[in-house]
Amino acid sequence: MQAVGVARRPNPVGLGSGRIGASGPDTTTQTSLTDDLDFYSELPSKELSLDEFEELALARLKVLRKIEELKTRNVTGEAYRMQLDKTIKANLMVDAATATSASGGKMSPKQVRNKNKHQDIASHFILRAAYCRTEDLRRWFLTQECSLFQHRLEKASKSSGALQSFLHRAGLKFDRVSDTEKDRLRQQLLSVPGGPGGEAVSPAEFVTEIYYRVPFVQALDLIANRQAYVEAGYAYVPLRRIVSIVKAKFRMALSKSLVMASSAFSQVAGESARIGPLLKSMNSQYTGKDYGAFDKNSLGSEELTAQNVDQYAERSMPLCMSQLHSGLKSDHKLKHWGRLQYGLFLKGAGLSMEESLLFFQHEFGKIMTAEQFNKNYSYNIRHMYGKEGKRASYTPYNCTKIILGNPPNAGDHHGCPYRHYDDDHLSALLSKMKIGGPAERAEILNHKRSKNFQLACVKHFEIMHPQAASVRGVNLDGVGNHPNAWFAGSVSYHNAKNAGKDATGSATKLEASSPGAVKSEEMKDAAA
DSSP states (O other), rough: EEEOOOOOSSOOSOGGGGGOOOOOOSOOOOOOOTOOOOOOOOOOOOOOEEHHHHHHHHHHHHHHHHHHHHHTTTOOHHHHHHHHHHHHHHHSSSTTTTTTTTSSSSSHHHHHHHHHHHHHHHHHHHHHHOOOSHHHHHEEEEEEEEHHHHHHHHHHHTTTHHHOOOOOOHOOOOEEHHHHHHHHHHHHHTTTTTTTTBBBOOOOHHTOOOEEEEEEOOOHHHHHHHOOOEETEEEEEGGGTHHHHHHHHHHHHHHHHHHHHHHHHHHHHHHHHHHHHHHTTGOOOOSSSSOSSTHHHHHHHOOOOOTTTHHHHHHHHHHHHHHHHHHHHSSOOOOOHHHEEEEEEEHHTOHHHHHHHHHHHHHHHHEEEEHHHHHTHHHHHHHTTSSSSSSSOOOOHHHHHHSSOOOOOOOOOOOOOHHSOOOHHHHHHHHHHOOHHHHHHHHHHHHTTTTTTHHHHHHHHHHHHGGGGGSTTOOOOOTTTOOOHHHHHHHHHHHHHHSSOSSOOHHHHHHHOTTOOOOHHHHHHHHH
């Protein structure tokens, strides 16, 4: 297995000769291995196998995507901190209770901290190299990494000793206000109110509180929120509010490093035949639930069948899949990419192979004979379920694969409507389907114009499932990242809202309530 060497030396991208990473700000301060805060100014010194290389990258990618997801769902405060800490612990930290050292013995607390630190640094530099290629990728990575850094910094700021220790290690030197000057400005400093930058300093805390004097241009966020006293071009900032200034420095350093890495990426990645393709595809890697294995219990007490697909399509499918369903109903067929996208989605949603054959034959049978369907299409359906060919069970398409995949041509219904429809077409579709009001539809269109296609999909979910985040039993993980997660979230929402009752009633009620429903016996007769 090929190893990837990583050395502590400057390198714009950090990939050549087996190195990973990107050069950071000009600082030579030795980074502590016992603190999860880091300016990532030095490349890690560690040998990685290709498998470890990919695993570390995907582990950090899960954390950064979780940050994006929480922001998209407007999760804030303690709920945000708890969910993010849980994701960090699951992906970037080893389990101290079960971790073993190279010798096979249990890791000491120091070894655990060192291991966590190595994983954090290495994963950061791998993703920094992967996301330096384009402006959009750099912007996304910069935003999420700054949020992760802020989350950790705010935790450290609760202890003045820990925060001062980090500032020292990071080489961040601020001009400390002397006791004499602090006493002179006592009234002005105590008059600064509390707010987003931190709680106000009380008279009792003022005696021991450390203040720093920084150029006002470095404290613009605090000044804008009236969180700092300004005099003679300097802002007087208490230690507890230094977070925003440190975050700004981190953002500036990381942004500069990403631009430097971008200029050298093509050359360096081209020299590494094994690592280059991996980095180039990193942003399209799916890190959520697979949905590849057929699970007939995915709907809980109910079962997805050929008879009730119509009801679920109307109530619980994302726009991409409801469009495929509508196209199938109107044309009585789907072309190759549409059959793959929709067929695999239904498989992941819990439709068995037998029911899938019934469902598609019923629709295709309106324009062809059963013999034609069996000859031309039934093999493909059995193949999706791993019953033909090399007998591999195929995985439903995630949002990234749909967005970046083959665009639809005339007569096609596959793809992502937010990505592949023009503004007028999408606006008309949203209005026709009565999705939200004018303001909500405008928000979806704004996301589309900004190329935030998955955020548009999340907004659609929020409109159709009001206050879903506060409904007990609703799982929103992956909504906006995978059509099957959208479907599962919708089903769990309706089940929870109708606790004690079936979300859509029994199979018999479903058949009776749908004018277009077809009895199972009739469909089986048609299949025969």
